[in-house]
Structure formats: C-alpha cells, structure tokens
Amino acid sequence: MVCGAAAGETATTDTFEALQRNAPPWWDVVITSDAAAAKQQVEEAWTLLQAWLQHEHAVDLSRFSPPLNTITFAKIAGGLERCLVPLQLESPLVAYAQSLLTADSTVKIAALRALAPVLPPELHLPSDAQGPVLMQASERRVALLAQVAADPAQSPFPPLSALALLPRSAPRAPHACCPNAQLEGCWDARSGQLRAQLVALRSIVAGDALTVPRVSVAQPSWRQRRADLRASLGDAAYECACARCAVESRTVDASALPPHDTLALANQALEEGRCAAALELYRAAAESAAAAPAAQKGVQGDALHGVGVALLGCGRWADAHRAWQAGFALAPEHAALAAQAAKDAAYAAASAGDSGGGSASVVTEGVGCVWENFDGGVFLTREPVLSGEECAWAVETAEAHAQEHKGWTTSRHYAVPTTDLPVHAVPALRAWFCALLRERLFPLLSAQFAPRARAAHSWHVHDAFVVRYSHAAQRHLPLHADQSTHSLTVALNGAGAFEGGGTYFQHLDSALRTEAGHVLSFKGDLIHGGDPITEGTRYIIAAFLYLDEQDASGCSNKQGPLAGQDKAMQVSVNWKEDAGSAFSFGFGDAS
C-alpha cells in the first residue's frame, strides 16, 4: 500500500490535522513507474483511508473543517504531487556493454547476437562472417556499443524511469540553481526496488545548508528557471534566492561573493558546458581569492587553473596555456598548475624555432608528395619519417622506463583512457621527441595545415604520450575527439608485430594501418579511435597539438587571459629522479 497512517497512530481529528501539516510522516518513499500510476495510487489510498476512518474508527468525515472530502484530499494529493521527484537510473545494460570490452571474442559474439533485437543495424554482426573476420567484427561492434551505450542521446538501452514520492518530513532541502546535493535513484539490492537517495554534488562543509534542484538547472536562462520554479511550486511570486540567480540577473557581482561560492558556480557552468560563463566566473573567483586571506590560496589556484580549462572549452588553446603559465606564477604551489607548467616547459624546446620559417618553406614546395590525402582531412606520410632503428629505440626506451618506474599508466585521460606513458616524463624520449617535432614534424604539419604560417614555432604540444595496445591488455580505444586542434599518431611498429589495430576514422569507416615510422595527421575534432588488435603489441606516439595563429602571424598575444596580472615568466626544468614518484620537477623563475 502506498499511503497509510503511521504505525500505532489513531486516526482522530487531531491526527488528521497533523497529517495535513505533514507531521508525523504518514507515507513512505514510494516509487512508481509514471505520474499517472502515482496519481492512481494516491486515489486508491484515499479510498482506503476513507474506508478505514469510517468503518474501523467510526470517524465522521463531516466533522472535519474544512470537511474532509475528495477536494480536501485532492489538495493533499496536490501537495503530494509537489513531492513527486522524477528519478532516472542508468540501465544495467550500459554497465554490461562496458564489461564486454574486456570479454573474450566468443562472449562478445554471443552477447551481440542476444542483444541484436534492441541494437541498431550498424551493431549487428554480419551474418556471413566467420573465424577471424567475425572476431574482428565483434571487437569493433562491442567497442562502438560501449561508446553509444554510455551516451544517453544514442544509447539503445533507455534509462529506468521512476517517480519518488517523498514525505514532507523527509529532509526537504530548499531549491537552489547551484545546488550542492541532488536526489538520485539507486537500485536497492536488498529490497529489489529503486530507492531515492540524496547525493552531494560537491564537498559540503558542516553547517552549510543543503540545497537541491527542484527544476532543471541545466536551463541557462534565469528568467526561464524562475518561470519553471513558479509553475512547479505553485507560487506565482516565487523568487529564487540562490547565488547563481543573483549573479546571472546582475543583482550581485560575482567578485562580491565569497571566492568559494564563485568557484562552485564556475565549476557548475563548466560541467554544464557553459564555458564562456565559466571563464568569467573563474576569473572573478581568482580575483576575489587573491584579495582574500591566505586560507583562500587553494581556491585561488583552482580558479586560476579553471581559467585555462574554460579557455580550452572555448577553443582558445594558446590562451589556455598562457593562462596556466600566468596562473602558475601566481600560485606555484597548486599541483595541477605546477604539473601543467612542467609539461609546457618540457615541450618548449619543440616550439623554439626561427621565426623566419626556413624549414617550413622548404617542405611547403613538396607538400603534394609528402602527404597522402584521405577524405575529410586525414593525411598519411608517403615516406617514413622515422627510421626503423629510431622506432625500435623509442619502444625500448618507453618499456625500460615503465619497468623501472610505475609501469604504464591507464588513467591519464578521463574519457577514453589509453595505456600510455607521457613523453615528457621520460627524459630521453622528451629530448628526442622535441627535436623530432621541431626539425621534422612541425615543418611537415605547417606545409599541410598552415602553408601560410611563417614559422614552425607556431605549433605547440598540449600532450604527447606513447600508447601501448596489447592483445592481453588494452586492445583498442573507443571513438572520441582529441583535446587538440591537430593530432598526430606516429607508428612505432607495424606489420608483423601485431594483427588488426590502426587508427579508425568514423567518417572513413576504416582503420588506417601504417608501417613503422609513418605519421598520420588530422584535425583533433575528427571522430576516431584505436581499432582493436587481435594479436601482438602495437606502439604509437599520439600527440595532441595546437596551432597558435597569433604566433604564426608574428603578433604575440600580449592581452593575456589574466590581463593586467599576466607576467612574462621563464620556467626552467630540472629533471631528477626521486625515490617516491617517477620524477620531480624543479622550477626557477628566471625573470
């Protein structure tokens, strides 16, 4: 039964008045599959309650003032409806699809066949395929399935929907458009039912008020959110008192809020993809934290780091890196800023070139024969750029480093993790790779992508790593876009060392398999992945690059993202091994 009086309670006038005030609780959290069902259950509950009051306790309903009738009950039910919270729970099939990635091919094939009725045609196994062709087809389809299943817009597995009916006496946090908690559905294995739980969205300090979203806070317009709230709460005059509405309606300046609150608003904006708003908020948080007591130093570092991340989200790659460097100068103790500065310093040698563009112009003349052009802006070198010895040395150096240190990393990339080693963490590879970029790869890229760019030094490294695919460990990389304006994959081994593999491009619907020493280049926003290998081990270097157009046209960006605070900074790196971590970096501000 959905509703009922609390155990031991007698239904008297007083009790019912208490019920109307919703104290003590008189219904449980119930979850029903849709709103119509919830309404029907509430109506059934009314009938039962009525019958119970009249027959068991001889309560004369006419004694209630206002009389307890269906209208009164409808009001209560209306109150209940405002306690209805829609919940969504990811289908367990999404996790199942992810788990298939590491399953054997036979399991993959069986699963794809079993799921076929709910899968789109492109995920069906070809009916005539057998043996290795069938295995390869299952690997590729499972990789794609795991990817689409995780994307609610494409998933063939719809989420489980439910409605939670919360008692008013349950912790009912007030609404905020920048909530610090939200109600989520979860699967309770013990009861075998969906349940509601309150989940913190960020760290909540003791004494902080809990706030939850009562309407969709993904709605970017504060006026629309206000309208939604007024409709939902049945209060035509409702004004949201949250910090986000205050800032967005320009009632309050973001820099006047406590830095911690502005930072929370910025993080929320970034998470919701409102990068321009996030940028403004991070800047405001950094500014107000700089003026705040030393206790806000962590907030200042986070905000300065956020400025770079938001700029990256706005596609302003060079500005993002300049912001991180400026941020590091202001908050050198901030771990993420220090790591970023270390990486930028490590790759600075790659971009240090003569601005006359000598090497770039030489290659420009022969560009037609240097790159083979595939559709949609994918290019493959016609001749190997690296010798066989160079490739073998790079693989040995990476493997030796992994052996001596903490092995290959698997969690550097959040969305699509590769099994990799950052090039800048391996001193010998770093020096060699910087020279390779400066002397051979950047000029080739300039010729292909920016023939009018005057200098090779307009290219910069955002990240570079040696990737290792092996039949026994990570076999493939799901489809993704890179964090780059342009990307390279440099093949460090080729045919004979592995079966399958290659860089798969969605728009070509094929994997380009290159021989050792060849380089593929493409725009970072092209959807691509690492095709599954079925035997052996494949090594590549993947490099995420950005082209600094302002550098290339000869006008450096003096208007830094922290205009006014931006100061020229030189960072020198001392690589020294230390017992605890793989490497530590030392910085000297030489300005």
Ligand SMILES: O=C(O)CCC(=O)C(=O)O
């Ligand atoms: O395996 C490949 O060729 C692609 C690697 C890749 O896309 C990446 O590491 O971002």
Ligand SMILES: [Fe+2]
């Ligand atoms: Fe990639």
